Amino acid sequence: RAHLAILPGARTHCAIPITHEGRVLGFVGIASLEAGRVTDDSKRLLYALASQAGLAVDQIRLNEQAKVMAITDGLTGLYNHRYFHERLAAEYERARRFGHPLSLIMIDVDHFKLFNDRHGHLAGDALLEGLGALLRDNVRRIDMAARYGGEEFSVMLVETGRDEAMAFAERLRAAVEVGHLAQSVSADARITISIGVAGSPSGTDSSEGLIATADRALYRAKAEGRNRVCTAEPEPGNRQRAT
Template sequence: MEDLIIKMKNELERARSELAILYEISNAMRTTLKLDEVLYIILTGVTAHTGLGFNRALLFLVNEKAGIIEGKMAIGPESVDEANSIWKQIEQEKMDLDDLISAYKFLRDAPERRFNQQVKSLKIPLGEKNGGLLALSVLDGMPLHLTKETITNYRDDQIVQLLKSEELVVVPLKAKDRVNGIILADNFITKKPITKDDIRMLIMLANQAGLAIENSQLYEKTVLMSHTDPLTGLWNHGYFYYLLQEEIEKAKATKKPLSLIMLDIDYFKVYNDTLGHQAGDNILKELALILKNHSRKMDFVCRYGGEEFAIILPETERNEAFLIAERLRQDIEKHPFIHEEILPDKKLTVSVGVASFPENGNLPSDIVASSDKALYQAKSKGKNSVILI
């Protein structure tokens, strides 16, 4: 009888401890709607010593539109030495789950770990035949526990080869009975066996995580719509100023240059008045696509207003910016726009102004004013040209 009471007490204590952990992680997930922060909180909850205690955790999201499962984030050491270094720091600083979650704001700007880079580069087909382990988990919607014996059945799987795990648990994330992601976890360093309780806890966390992720995605979609020009899909006028301010602050902090291109369609009023606003809108959309396709990933392409566009060029000095602007001008001039023959020059062209930080000022208003002035000079000197002020 006494043994039974002790056993019941231990089980109650374990259940209370588990609920406390899940409650803390759940509360942390409710503190933000930013997707990257939610993902980090989930994975930290899975790997923290005061959380579920797995050595490594990976998170993938389902992109139904593209028909793929995308790697989004991974946490965990790649070697015993790295693990010992991390765990020693956590022990010395007496970091609890809240401390580990709060550390994300500092880690965000740190060099990205190779393990995280590898996972983020993965794009796995949703089809069961080509998608392997992850696609199977998405399609079945059921957790998978791969042991030393059963993992050999997946030895050719992309994920299994990357992780080199002897034991692995795969748990789907769900929102409203729809699988929207996958969590994978293992104990690659310690080789600690994954128990039924470990899997049960991970499933309970996954049930909350799926909904938190869906809420974050809906929020980010709403935010994106508020920052996006509905006609062209580019960043809008208001968000342009926010981006420019942010990039100037980064440039100041890193002591790196920044440039701004402002461009305006020549004789756009003639085109609009002759062919109508629908035709004019089509030209704006087509030009926006050209600007996006001919810009670098690091650049921010915005619709400033009307037929005027702006491109923020981080880490770009003035002479390089001029060359980029000139290439854009030439590409636009060569592009065959429909009915462009009605324009005075028989071609649709743009006038471009370029300004830079710090040469033209330290404030967004300074850079915009200088770039706009250069654009006006390009217009007044015959159009279809680039002026660097």
């Protein structure tokens, strides 16, 4: 029926499918309201055009794959460090311009080297993949999760104040502590994470300052015993969990 789309009421027509990886993407064809015969030269031309169109689609697909690979982490499928920095800088400026809240959390897998030594690097990779999936499943579409490097991850929470970010981070920490990741890695593995939280406005004047604040918060969480959520400075009445 492709000729009907080319020219309704056509009496002479020829349509060749444009295919890619076994799927028909469309048609290229000619049609006429007059009765007649499509010449062999016209058919050869259509086949050539369809072939070129299929190659063009394949090239577009490869280009899109290259773009995705350039901004994502190969193991976890999350965004990579470089792209996260770009997005965070842009979102920080937007939040500052319009006076909207923005929070950043930094996550580190506790004693990851020891875990690798005990369970092997394949299990370590599976752990990181599992944590990446946990983040991906729990962030909103407007937020952004990334593998920051090694066993460290980061999450940008748009339109989110520090208190909300703390609550979100605590839910992540608790999910890992009760065995969410261990189920798919190793039955006898005890996996915990430490999390640092920073929110704007936080006395910083750049996205780099926000990262530095979140890093200090993460360092504090690790220094105070790990498996906890911390801000850069102690808060009155803080009951963050210790191990």
